Amino acid sequence: xxxxxxxxxxxxxxxxxxxxxxxxxxxxxxxxxxxxxxxxxxxxxxxxxxxxxxxxxxxxxxxxxxxxxxxxxxxxxxxxxxxxxxxxxxxxxxxxxxxxxxxxxxxxxxxxxxxxxxxxxxxxxxxxxxxxxxxxxxxxxxxxxxxxxxxxxxxxxxxxxxxxxxxxxxxxxxxxxxxxxxxxxxxxxxxxxxxxxxxxxxxxxxxxxxxxxxxxxxxxxxxxxxxxxxxxxxxxxxxxxxxxxxxxxxxxxxxxxxxxxxxxxxxxxxxxxxxxxxxxxxxxxxxxxxxxxxxxxxxxxxxxxxxxxxxxxxxxxxxxxxxxxxxxxxxxxxxxxxxxxxxxxxxxxxxxxxxxxxxxxxxxxxxxxxxxxxxxxxxxxxxxxxxxxxxxxxxxxxxxxxxxxxx
Amino acid sequence: xxxxxxxxxxxxxxxxxxxxxxxxxxxxxxxxxxxxxxxxxxxxxxxxxxxxxxxxxxxxxxxxxxxxxxxxxxxxxxxxxxxxxxxxxxxxxxxxxxxxxxxxxxxxxxxxxxxxxxxxxxxxxxxxxxxxxxxxxxxxxxxxxxxxxxxxxxxxxxxxxxxxxxxxxxxxxxxxxxxxxxxxxxxxxxxxxxxxxxxxxxxxxxxxxxxxxxxxxxxxxxxxxxxxxxxxxxxxxxxxxxxxxxxxxxxxxxxxxxxxxxxxxxxxxxxxxxxxxxxxxxxxxxxxxxxxxxxxxxxxxx
Numbered sequence: 001x002x003x004x005x006x007x008x009x010x011x012x013x014x015x016x017x018x019x020x021x022x023x024x025x026x027x028x029x030x031x032x033x034x035x036x037x038x039x040x041x042x043x044x045x046x047x048x049x050x051x052x053x054x055x056x057x058x059x060x061x062x063x064x065x066x067x068x069x070x071x072x073x074x075x076x077x078x079x080x081x082x083x084x085x086x087x088x089x090x091x092x093x094x095x096x097x098x099x100x101x102x103x104x105x106x107x108x109x110x111x112x113x114x115x116x117x118x119x120x121x122x123x124x125x126x127x128x129x130x131x132x133x134x135x136x137x138x139x140x141x142x143x144x145x146x147x148x149x150x151x152x153x154x155x156x157x158x159x160x161x162x163x164x165x166x167x168x169x170x171x172x173x174x175x176x177x178x179x180x181x182x183x184x185x186x187x188x189x190x191x192x193x194x195x196x197x198x199x200x201x202x203x204x205x206x207x208x209x210x211x212x213x214x215x216x217x218x219x220x221x222x223x224x225x226x227x228x229x230x231x232x233x234x235x236x237x238x239x240x241x242x243x244x245x246x247x248x249x250x251x252x253x254x255x256x257x258x259x260x261x262x263x264x265x266x267x268x269x270x271x272x273x274x275x276x277x278x279x280x281x282x283x284x285x286x287x288x289x290x291x292x293x294x295x296x297x298x299x300x301x302x303x304x305x306x307x308x309x310x311x312x313x314x315x316x317x318x319x320x321x322x323x324x325x326x327x328x329x330x331x332x333x334x335x336x337x338x339x340x341x342x343x344x345x346x347x348x349x350x351x352x353x354x355x356x357x358x359x360x361x362x363x364x365x366x367x368x369x370x371x372x373x374x375x376x377x378x379x380x381x382x383x384x385x386x387x388x389x390x391x392x393x394x395x396x397x398x399x400x401x402x403x404x405x406x407x
Numbered sequence: 408x409x410x411x412x413x414x415x416x417x418x419x420x421x422x423x424x425x426x427x428x429x430x431x432x433x434x435x436x437x438x439x440x441x442x443x444x445x446x447x448x449x450x451x452x453x454x455x456x457x458x459x460x461x462x463x464x465x466x467x468x469x470x471x472x473x474x475x476x477x478x479x480x481x482x483x484x485x486x487x488x489x490x491x492x493x494x495x496x497x498x499x500x501x502x503x504x505x506x507x508x509x510x511x512x513x514x515x516x517x518x519x520x521x522x523x524x525x526x527x528x529x530x531x532x533x534x535x536x537x538x539x540x541x542x543x544x545x546x547x548x549x550x551x552x553x554x555x556x557x558x559x560x561x562x563x564x565x566x567x568x569x570x571x572x573x574x575x576x577x578x579x580x581x582x583x584x585x586x587x588x589x590x591x592x593x594x595x596x597x598x599x600x601x602x603x604x605x606x607x608x609x610x611x612x613x614x615x616x617x618x619x620x621x622x623x624x625x626x627x628x629x630x631x632x633x634x635x636x637x638x639x640x641x642x643x644x645x646x647x648x649x650x651x652x653x654x655x656x657x658x659x660x661x662x663x664x665x666x667x668x669x670x671x672x673x674x675x676x677x678x679x680x681x682x683x684x685x686x687x688x689x690x691x692x693x694x695x696x697x698x699x700x701x702x703x704x705x706x707x708x709x
Contacts, residue, residue: 001450001483052445056436060452070453070483081475089469 002071003051006031008079008369009067011043012391027067028394030370031079033302034065035394079369080352097123099154101140101176106150108157117161124163133167139194140174147175155193176200192232202239204271212240212247216254234264241271243288252295259298266299268292269385285389289396301393302370302386430602438538439497447494454483455501462505465512473509493536499529500541507551516555523548523555527586534591540599542590543606546572549584550610566634569614574641576607583637600648608655608688611638612695619698627702632666639663654685658692665699670706673699 012026021041028035038058045053051068062068069075097120104112124135139154141147151173158169171194199219203212219236236258240247259266270288272281292299355363355373361380362373367387374382386393439448457480464473484498507522527548530541549572556565571583580588595603618631642659645652661680664673681696 001446001453001487003449003453051449056440056448056452059449063452063456082472085472085475086469089464089471 003068004071005046006069007075010391012395029065029067030367031066084352097137099139101142106153136170138172170195172196174198196233198235200237204241213250216251220258237267239269241273248291255297268299289392293396434598442537451497454480454498458502458505462508465509496529496533523552539592542592546575563633570634570637573610574637577641578644612691615695624702650685651687654687657684670703674703674707
């Protein structure tokens with residue numbers, strides 16, 4: 001059996017200045033989202049296809065990370081097939097229902113209710129053969145007081161549908177406005193009706209009435225209470241245009257503390273500023289990464305490698321028909337430019353076919369497995385921001401990884 | 408309660424749970440190194456990966472992608488020349504067990520059993536060709552068979568099977584699963600002894616924990632009686648090579664009065680001894696013993 005180096009592999013810059021044969025680099029596979037720190041020498045063995053020289057242990061790691069793959073494997077096909085089949089398999093992805101903010105009247109109109117009931121019933125999916133049923137209800141709210149009322153209306157509505165005793169209903173509350181001063185008092189934490197909480201903050205949002213430090217302070221007061229409720233998962237998506245040295249001086253400790261809580265994770269996006277060139281943006285992002293790294297803040301910059309979706313705009317009508325991703329408006333949308341009002345559809349046969357056409361931009365892209373791709377793409381201008389400085393982000397995350405495989 | 412909360416996958420991005428310096432892998436690799444070329448080893452790793460991936464996806468209930476992995480792996484397997492008998496058998500070893508899990512999960516128990524039987528036949532042949540330690544692998548296959556018995560509603564047979572394969576691990580032979588007695592293992596290296604012990608504890612305590620969690624007192628006593636019927640006599644014959652093994656032996660012997668209906672004696676002995684036993688297998692033995700003491704309590708008090 002013959003092998004090859006996967007085309008979905010990226011290699012970091014040398015991790016020390018000597019850059020001799022012992023110097024290490026991170027070799028990272030976008031197919032698996034896994035990386036390993038190995039020496040220049042080991043890398044040269046892989047690139048020269050001298051697989052017989054690679055020790056067993058390293059070989060198996062490289063193989064499990066899918067850095068080495070069978071020589072005759074059509075990798076694009078493998079990646080696409082896996083996404084197609086996993087999308088078909090994974091019920092939580094087909095069984096999510098997303099309520100965008102301000103989309104439904106509160107209380108629900110009768111027509112809406114009828115339509116909703118139909119769609120939700122359709123979205124409930126069997127988890128296992130002979131097993132339970134599952135649906136995730138994701139509700140986006142802005143203003144917390146009214147939002148929670150809205151959430152409760154939906155909660156009662158869904159619970160009254162009587163989806164059967166074997167149906168596990170999971171709720172996710174998504175808070176997208178930047179005002180959270182009332183959060184501390186409003187969130188029913190002791191007995192929350194939701195299982196996960198997603199908070200979006202952007203410092204360039206027109207709604208924004210807080211600065212980032214105030215937001216973090218309030219959040220932290222809430223969040224430190226949150227850690228008593230370990231079953232509640234909290235994801236914070238920060239879209240920060242203004243983040244620089246002075247903002248970090250003010251907020252660094254707060255972010256560090258927040259990121260250190262067990263049930264909280266932080267995702268950061270650094271959007272391009274007005275009048276900023278691409279090169280300037282790259283450079284700024286690198287500087288910020290370095291600062292965050294030095295401050296010891298654990299944040300995520302890359303989407304989870306098991307994302308099976310492609311971002312796609314959809315009309316409000318689709319909300320009834322297409323089920324939406326398991327996370328509602330989650331990770332990927334936080335990393336995609338068009339993050340407002342987007343939903344994501346499943347990896348479809350049509351999309352799979354379009355990606356596999358010879359001229360498809362995404363079909364040739366090394367980030368496809370992690371990004372999912374986009375339909376009818378002709379250039380890389382609107383690629384998700386996580387692809388910028390990609391290996392630097394990998395290095396950053398590697399610094400915080402729990403176990404280091406190269407040891 | 409969402410399926411894969413982002414927080415849990417936080418910083419797991421570079422972890423691979425399948426690879427660590429696990430003892431089994433070390434023993435396995437040592438045997439491979441002695442019997443196989445590097446080229447064949449690599450082929451074994453790669454083709455097996457498709458099957459273990461298939462099993463992992465099966466575990467998550469993703470049957471479409473699991474089937475795809477199995478099919479891909481089968482294609483590679485079929486292209487390996489028949490002359491490479493050991494390589495083919497080593498791959499089959501992984502294949503049959505993984506695929507049997509797949510059929511088990513899809514409720515096709517007949518095929519699942521057939522594949523487990525094939526795994527054991529195949530194991531036996533490999534044991535003769537220098538992979539003697541695979542006999543423990545075979546013992547573990549009975550664990551899978553027991554699960555199938557449970558799935559079929561035949562709990563008694565499942566518990567018996569489990570008990571017999573555990574008693575084989577305890578004393579090196581069993582009166583029920585005599586097929587296991589047919590093996591080529593003559594000398595036990597410390598590594599192999601340690602592996603056997605780890606496996607033994609895993610199977611024993613997993614079963615007991617399961618029994619204590621899901622049963623009323625009467626139910627527990629009736630069911631666990633079947634389970635330990637071969638284990639307790641085997642514990643008496645168990646040969647001791649390490650303090651941990653001594654701990655396990657003493658722990659098992661503490662249960663004897665319990666099953667003889669002498670709950671008071673059991674309570675007194677177990678309460679006195681449990682803290683001073685040589686440590687083994689973390690805090691799980693102590694927890695299971697605490698559950699036993701709870702079960703004994705009504706009889707002690709009356």
